Amino acid sequence: MSPARAIAAGAWRNQIKTLAWNELRRSLFSRRSLPLYLLVAMPLVLMALRAVFLPEAARVDPSKATVEFAEVFLFFLLRFIVFFANAVIFVRLFRGEILERSLHYTLLAPVPREVLVLGKYLGGVLSAVLLLVPTICASYFLTYLPHGAPGLQLMVSSSGLGILARYILIVVLASCAYGGLFILAGLYFKNPMVPAILFLGWETLTPFLPAFLKSLSFVHYLVSFAPVPVSLGAFALLARPVAWWLALLALLGSTAVLLFLAGRVAARLEVTYSAD
């Protein structure tokens, strides 16, 4: 690497760090973070209510908690909480600044637009992971809590922690992939929540789609990492599960493509607030 390139790479690293920390602060530690905290509080409240009102008979067998959490994770946490938390965090990265008419300050920094996208994206991933991973861990804990000591022992056993680690991996990968999609949507659409909801509809329909169309959703690849199989219902069209390495490649590859496209859109971005 030439000295000039090395200096530029060093400068970009520092700029990415600065941008990422700024986005982390904006996403998690500002007054506008409240909707996000309310969103992630929903599963905790629901799981706490379950812990309180679970019938005595259902508290006996802690292994049922493992299956119950798998269903809650797949149908509620992943498809609703993780999806919308990522939508809110990543759509705001650019669209939020456009709406508050402050994007020009960011664009007036000596940072290539592609680096800008990367810095903001990493800040978004960091925010999503810091917000969602504790939510998943707390939900997991609340699922086993009503089963008393045997339930907690099962939770902290090597298999219990291994299962939790797989769920955390899914959340991290989901944040990476949805983040790429929503940062692009925030740059491209004036109201990105409309395409986001359409995409949620697509993700929800995935189990009922033929194999070829399944491959066009993120959930299809994310469930490849699920530690506990879950029944998708009588009408689901079963397809061969994707190998973990192929799923990883598909998720990271599509994220890279989405970020590349977001960089291209950002490079041509103009400041015309009146038109936005």
Added chain:
Amino acid sequence: MSTPSIVLRDVSKFYGEVLGVNRVNLEIPAGLTGLVGPNGSGKSTLMHLLTGLLRPSRGEISILGVAPDRPEELFRLVGYCTQYDSFPHGVTGISFLRYALALQGMGAEEADQRAWEVLEKVGLAEAANRRIAGYSKGMRQRIKLAHAYCHQPQVLVLDEPLNGLDPMGRAEMIDLFAELAAEGRHVIVSSHILHEVDVISDRVVMIHGGSVVAEGEIRAVRSEITSHPIQVLIRCDRPHAVASRLFELSHVVEVRIVDDGLGLLARTRDAGAFFRELNAIVIETGVDVETVAPADESVHAVYDYLIGESAGGGAS
């Protein structure tokens, strides 16, 4: 080697079918340049084009040899104070500048020190830890200037920078612009308030309807306007004698004795011929001349002449 400058070649910008600026050709040297025109004339569009916030539909722009689509190089050289009166949510004056300086590549300590210096310079040190949302209009204008200036750029582009400042604040800022220009920087200041530009600028670019209608030193711009008479004030001891001779010149359209009787105002269509022939008249009549100066070289006069009544409402 010539000093690098700001060059626009055949630059046009269209918003769909709406014209923003049209075929602008400019070369702006170091020093203080006033960009003047009524509201909606294309000043902000031109400034956005210079700083890459807009992309030209046609033409080329070079800022000291750097294209505006290379932000990593451009914003080491350029600072831009926009007309937008909006800020990131919840930031304080000091955190706003620290963040900008961190993105310039400064370490935390250096950025902090520099931010305080700049806040001191624009008179906001005491309000540094307050949220910008609670600042007055004048303070918000100052923090925008501080943001544009904090990394000590070679080129400062300032869109209506004196808006909202009180008279003392204006005077301080004008002094700051002059100081920066004297250091050899390019300082481009836009305004629709003509006397502001007149007071602060070395040279002027006049824009109307998206087109540059005149550019150059104020005096030179004025003399370019041969279709409109120039007004010259002659301070002398026997103005009536000079007036009678001036009436004989074909290019002189009006002569008027000033109220105190110690001078006259003459309007001529040919400034060059006027000054040559005035010399001869002074020698022949033997009058004692104190001063001879263009009486209306202010931007306002030139602007009125150039753009006419239709733009008069936009200027104040």
